[in-house]
């Protein structure tokens with residue numbers, strides 16, 4: 001891993017990974033309150049680890065299903081999401097640690113199943129950083145110098161797509177007012193990933209299942225992806241490639 005990290009540090013084009021690994025050294029968050037103002041303005045009181053675990057135990061089977069998707073619409077700095085990733089990676093370790101390729105494939109899939117939104121930009125960033133660090137530490141402890149920069153770049157890319165700065169009440173970015181869009185990642189034939197983008201508002205409205213009907217009285221197609229990408233190898237995800245798709 002030291003070799004992989006050196007390579008990442010030398011390569012100045014890996015801006016996304018540097019953003020994740022360097023801008024927020026914070027990896028563990030014990031504090032439940034950052035400031036009185038943030039509590040007053042945004043109700044920001046983070047859930048303690050004991051409660052997080054007790055709540056996740058209620059859906060234990062899902063937290064241990066590698067591809068089971070979790071979305072937290074007010075994720076804070078990620079107390080629930082980091083524990084979900086920890087549990088999923090525990091399953092990946094148990095099943096696949098003897099094969100690096102298999103471990104990478106399923107560990108990346110685990111990361112791709114985790115989604116979050118927070119109205120405070122620093123929370124979304126901190127959440128990404130903590131998730132990245134959990135992946136990086138586990139990968140490093142298993143495969144050390146054989147860790148691949150490409151794998152870390154894919155994880156970084158997915159985290160920037162899945163953990164977003166946004167208002168979960170009006171479904172937009174608080175500053176740009178652009179609609180929040182999430183990517184769905186699905187494994188195809190082992191090493192390929194299918195990416196489809198969906199508008200967050202429509203996903204929520206669909207799950208509330210109201211009667212949205214079109215002119216013919218049929219269910220309106222609000223669950224259609226707004227963008228459908230070609231298949232891509234799970235180790236080849238990065239900003240330069242995907243913006244061209």
Ligand SMILES: C[S@@+](CC[C@H](N)C(=O)[O-])C[C@H]1O[C@@H](n2cnc3c(N)ncnc32)[C@H](O)[C@@H]1O
Pocket residue numbers: 042043044045046047072073074075076077078079080117118119120123166167168169170
């Ligand atoms: C009570 S904290 C919970 C954080 C995290 N879920 C946890 O349990 O540790 C509430 C979080 O919701 C965020 N928040 C408040 N209003 C929001 C909104 N409209 N959209 C998205 N996030 C919001 C706050 O910034 C804060 O991080």
